[in-house]
Amino acid sequence: MASNAIPFEGVTLGRSDGAGEFTTIAEITDLSGPGGQASVIDVSHVGSTYVDKMMGLADEGQVTMTCNLVPGDAAQQGLREDRTAKTKQSFKITLTDDAATELTFEAFVLGFTISGSVNDRVTAEVTLEVTGQVVWSDAA
Secondary structure, three states, rough: OOOOOOOOOOOEEEEEEOOOOOEEEEOEEEEEOOOEEEEEEEOOOOOOOOOEEEEEEEEEEEEEEEOOOOOOOOOHHHOOOHHHHEEEEEEEEOOOOOOOOEEEEEEEEEEEEEOOOOOOOOEEEEEEEEEEEEEEOOOO
């Protein structure tokens, strides 16, 4: 049976320009998230014979990425500015499936760290802290 897997090559992560358009962040090499989980609330009481639980609020977690550092890229510059200003920003991940599934969410830039080594490139490790719900939709 053939696989229905989709390739990572071509996946994009865009940062909102504030006017409803998303600027693709340049040269992402890997991407993880969103993920997260809900908290578990212990609601046991003196009449409980087992631990009773209920689900708390869902937390969509973080999105992390590595990209080749492109200092002149407007979206990468925007990420650095968002981190400094503690600005909540809108983002959109577009997948490579036939429907071009989109994940839209708001997040804060928690970290933007550059690194490199001899005989290698300079990269940026970026962490986005998702706030609110991640909305999945088909663009097609």
